[in-house]
Every structure is written in structure tokens, then in C-alpha cells.
Amino acid sequence: MPPFSAVGKRAKIREGSVCAIVGAAVPRHESIASALMAERGGEPMQRRTFLAGLGAVGAGLASRPLLARAASGPIRIGFFGPLTGNFSQTGKDMTDGFNLFWEEVGYKVAGREVKVFVEDSDPEPAGAITKVRRLVEQEQVHTIAGGLLAATGYAIAPYLEQNKIPSIYPVMAPDDITQRKPSRWILRTSATSSQLTFPLGDYAYKQLNLRRVATISMDYAFGWESNAGFQRVFEDLGGKVVQRIWTPLTAQDYAPYLTSLKKDVDGVYACHTGGLSPRFVKAWSDFGLKGKIALVGVGTLTDENILKGMGDEALGVITSLLYSSALDNPGNKKFSAAYEERYNRTTSLYSAEGYTGARFYYNALRAINGEAEDKEKFVAALRKVEISDDARGPMxxxxxxxxxQNMYIRKVERVGGVLQNTVIHTYPNVSQFWTYNRAEYLKAPPYDRNTPACKFCE
Incomplete structure (x- = not known):
């Protein structure tokens, strides 16, 4: 069975008992940048205004009535992600990882057939909401999973909440979905954006001995929140973030941003993802900064799905993430072997997250004897899942x-002629609140473009 791809019309792909449905791509109604950013006085709007707008869109759709769902037959799972466009490789990885698990169990759980309905969705909120609505209202799925950008996670939450759709975010990492505004119907199996970088702030200060750092991050929710996680821990230990630079998702040339870097920093933190990551790392090297200033960042900067296209410019980059394809544990060895045999490419963060999301579904549905129609029982079972042998470790x-879950500090090295993210340090059992007091943490303002303040910026 070939990897999934978008098609012009809806098609059903079968191989034995395997059944997956692939939807057509939605036209790009607006650019990623315009969906995620709005100009106000020449500056992108702030998080609260931004999220309020997304919430209004989701809430408006939430009022649409749903058709009655059959109480028998296959368990229907709706999965959406970008299978075409700038983030297509990321979308294919997460979808392939998700479907690999279901292939391994014959697309069955608790004696019931499982059908996965895949929708090719633009990564920005508007396109994602349209596809989620289609899956719920037309395909009558029991549950929703997928999505890429943190902003999309915020945007679809009101619709899922009001319609009581048990849902998994296997990739999307918006902090407040599991913090100040937790959703009863949404379970995140990835991490919060800031959870990924709390350990990096600690490692940069204690192990790399960095003291003055500039940050260069994407100007949207994931960039703000992951940047904040690094900054908060780094500064609480005594370090200083002396400059913050935000780059648009449409950035083609990073030279103007690198030119503006302060000359007296001993390190730079970067947050980029998808095709932007190799572009930034290449520019960093071409600009003569490689080897002169330490470069650290969130793990999407050198994720395996784009690392394979990089060269020596990536060597030595240090990142933090919940996964590395080089992890040496039985769960990852099993997953990597199966994935590489099936798709003829290495695993990545996104394929691992997709696979884990499917495992959560399987374990929960098995625990409730496949009763996906009982929403309350279904979502309660999802929240009780524990996995001790996941590819990324126990969770x-x-x-x-x-x-x-564990968070890993990784360093890009060339092993056997191939670049990999070698794990050089493990932070076990990392919480979304790091080591902070939970009650005090939740009383503080949520992270956004200006929070925490850049109190040492010069």
C-alpha cells in the first residue's frame, strides 16, 4: 500500500482489512502569514486579540447541528494534516506514523473495524477548521486527531468542545489548551510548546555556560511559547536574553535578521520549523556565525524530516525535543525498523507523534471494549492511558x-556518513509546568509575543 497522498476526488484505498479514506485538498483561501498574523500599526497582533479572533471562528462553527451517528459498524477516526504545500513532508510523516500503527493491528480494536478518514488540510486555522467540520458533520467520525500549527489547535478547540468530540492533538502544542483553558474533550499526546524548551534553558546555562543570548523565532504561537519556555528558565538561573527577533512564516532571506544580531552575545536560541529550518541554518553558516556563536533551538530546527536535506552547516547545533530517531531504546528500535521498512525513510518527530497518537486510541478503545459511541467513557479512557515502551520513552x-515525559538534549553529528540528532542528555519526567509551582504558574499571564517581558533587552 503506497504512502497517502492527496487526490482530486475522494478515494478509498484498501489492502486486505486496511481501510483509509483520503480527502481532496482545500484551496488555499489565504496565505499562512495572513491566517496567523494581522497587521496592527505595522506589527503582528498580540496573542489575546489573535486567540479571541480564532475562538470566535471556532465558536461560530460550533453552533452547527450534527447529524445522528450510527451506534454500530466501524470506529471512524478523522485525521487531518498538510499533505501538500510547504509543510507536506511534515504532514505525510505524521499521517504515515498514525496509519502504520493501525496497519500493524489490522485496523481493528476490540473486535471492531477501524476506518481512518484522512483530510489534506492547509496548516493555517481557516483551512483546518473547514476540514475538521467536514470530518465531523459529513463523515460522522467518532473522534478527531491531527493538525500541525499551535494556532490551529487554539482555533478548532471551541468547535470540538461544544460538540463534545473526543480528540487527540498528536502534534499541535498550544500551551493553554492544557493549562488556563483546559478542554475536557481534548487530549494532547505531544507536549506544550514551552515544555519542549524548559530543559534547553537549563542546559544552556548549566552545561553550555551561556550567559548572554539573543533569540530568533517564528512570529506565531509556537514561536512565542517555545521561546518563552527557554527564556524563563534561562533567566531564572541568572542568564540574560538581551535581544528578541521575530521572523515571519514567509521569510525567504534571513540575512537582515542575522545582520541585526548584537555582537556581544555568546549564544543564539532559534525556533523554526518545516522548510524554514534548513533555510535558517544554511543562512547562519553562510553568514559566518557557525563556530563563532553557539546555536541552540527547539528540536524542530533539526528534525529528521528536514535534517536529511542539510549538510555540514547543521553539525554541532544543539536542540531539545521529546524524540530523536537515534534514541536507543527497544520501543524506538521496533518503531524505526517498521517505519523505515514500510516507507523507505527515517523516522521523525512527526511520524513518532502520529504513531503514539494511534497507540493512545488503541489502548483506550480496548479498555472500553470499543464503545466509541459513549463519548464520556471514551474521553475518560483516553486520559487514563499510560505507555511505558513508547518510541520516545515512558509517558x-x-x-x-x-x-x-522525557525531554532530550540532542546534538547534530555525522554518524556513518549520515547526520543524526545524537542524544547527549536526558531530562526525565518533564511536566508542562517544569519545576514551577503549578498554582502560581497558572496565575501568571500566558506566554505571548511580549510575555515574558524582555527585561534585559538593550
């Missing part, structure tokens, strides 16, 4: 629906 959910 269990906290009471807000976010995993407590």
Missing part, C-alpha cells in the same frame, strides 16, 4: 490532559 497524562 503518562497529567490531570489536564498533557503528558509527563
Amino acid at each position: 503518562k497524562m497529567d490531570d489536564l490532559g498533557n503528558p509527563i
Whole structure:
């Protein structure tokens, strides 16, 4: 069975008992940048205004009535992600990882057939909401999974909540979905954006001995929140973030941003993803900064799905993430072997997250004897899942629906002629609140473009 791809018309792909449905791509109604950013006085709008707008869109759709769903037959799972466009490789990885697990169990759980309905969705919120609505209202799925950008996670939450759709975010990492505004119907099996970088702030200060750092991050929710996680821990230990630079998702040339870097920093933190990551790392090297200033960042900067296209410019880059294809544990060895045999490419963060999301579904549905129609029982079972042998290590959910899990510090090295993210340090059992007092943490303002303040910016 070939990897999934978008088609012009809806098609059913079968191989034995395997059944997956692939939807057609939605036309790009607006650019990624315009969906995620709005100009106000020449500056992107702030998080609260931005999220309020997204919430209004989701809430408006939430009022649409749903058709009655059959109480028998296959368990219907709706999965959406970008299978075409700038983030297509990321979308294919997460979808392939998700479907690989279901192939391994014959697309069955608790004696019931499982059908996965895949929708090719633009990564920005507007396109994603349209596809989620289609899956729920037309395909009558029991549950929703997928999505890429943190902004999309915020945008679709009101619709899922009001319609009581048990849902998994296997990739999307918006902090507040499991913090100040937790959703009863949404479970995140990835991590919060800031959870990914709390350990990096600690490592940069204690192990790399960085003291003055500039940050260069994408100007949208994931960039703000992951940047904040690094900054908060780094500064609480005594370090200083002396400059913050935000780059648009449409950035083609990073030279103007690198030119503006302060000359007296001893390190730079970067947050980029998808095709922007190799572009930034190449520019960093071409600009003569490689080897002169330490470059650290969130793990999407050198994720395996784009690392394979990089060269020596990526060597030595240090990142933090919940996964590396080089992890040496039985779960990852099994997953990597199966994935590489099936798709003829290495695993990545996104394929691992897709696979884990499917495992959560399987374990939960098996625990409730496949009763996907009982929404209350279904979502409760999802929240109780614990996995001890996942490819990324052990994980269990906290009471807000976010995993407590290992985070890894990785360094790009060339091993056997191939670039890899070698794990050089492990932070076990990392919470979305790091080591902070949870009650005090939740009383503080949520992270956004200006929070925490850049109090040491010069």
C-alpha cells in the first residue's frame, strides 16, 4: 500500500482489512502569514486579540447541528494534516506514523473495524477548521486527531468542545489548551510548546555556560511559547536574553535578521520549523556565525524530516525535543525498523507523534471494549492511558490532559556518513509546568509575543 497522498476526488484505498479514506485538498483561501498574523500599526497582533479572533471562528462553527451517528459498524477516526504545500513532508510523516500503527493491528480494536478518514488540510486555522467540520458533520467520525500549527489547535478547540468530540492533538502544542483553558474533550499526546524548551534553558546555562543570548523565532504561537519556555528558565538561573527577533512564516532571506544580531552575545536560541529550518541554518553558516556563536533551538530546527536535506552547516547545533530517531531504546528500535521498512525513510518527530497518537486510541478503545459511541467513557479512557515502551520513552497524562515525559538534549553529528540528532542528555519526567509551582504558574499571564517581558533587552 503506497504512502497517502492527496487526490482530486475522494478515494478509498484498501489492502486486505486496511481501510483509509483520503480527502481532496482545500484551496488555499489565504496565505499562512495572513491566517496567523494581522497587521496592527505595522506589527503582528498580540496573542489575546489573535486567540479571541480564532475562538470566535471556532465558536461560530460550533453552533452547527450534527447529524445522528450510527451506534454500530466501524470506529471512524478523522485525521487531518498538510499533505501538500510547504509543510507536506511534515504532514505525510505524521499521517504515515498514525496509519502504520493501525496497519500493524489490522485496523481493528476490540473486535471492531477501524476506518481512518484522512483530510489534506492547509496548516493555517481557516483551512483546518473547514476540514475538521467536514470530518465531523459529513463523515460522522467518532473522534478527531491531527493538525500541525499551535494556532490551529487554539482555533478548532471551541468547535470540538461544544460538540463534545473526543480528540487527540498528536502534534499541535498550544500551551493553554492544557493549562488556563483546559478542554475536557481534548487530549494532547505531544507536549506544550514551552515544555519542549524548559530543559534547553537549563542546559544552556548549566552545561553550555551561556550567559548572554539573543533569540530568533517564528512570529506565531509556537514561536512565542517555545521561546518563552527557554527564556524563563534561562533567566531564572541568572542568564540574560538581551535581544528578541521575530521572523515571519514567509521569510525567504534571513540575512537582515542575522545582520541585526548584537555582537556581544555568546549564544543564539532559534525556533523554526518545516522548510524554514534548513533555510535558517544554511543562512547562519553562510553568514559566518557557525563556530563563532553557539546555536541552540527547539528540536524542530533539526528534525529528521528536514535534517536529511542539510549538510555540514547543521553539525554541532544543539536542540531539545521529546524524540530523536537515534534514541536507543527497544520501543524506538521496533518503531524505526517498521517505519523505515514500510516507507523507505527515517523516522521523525512527526511520524513518532502520529504513531503514539494511534497507540493512545488503541489502548483506550480496548479498555472500553470499543464503545466509541459513549463519548464520556471514551474521553475518560483516553486520559487514563499510560505507555511505558513508547518510541520516545515512558509517558503518562497529567490531570489536564498533557503528558509527563522525557525531554532530550540532542546534538547534530555525522554518524556513518549520515547526520543524526545524537542524544547527549536526558531530562526525565518533564511536566508542562517544569519545576514551577503549578498554582502560581497558572496565575501568571500566558506566554505571548511580549510575555515574558524582555527585561534585559538593550
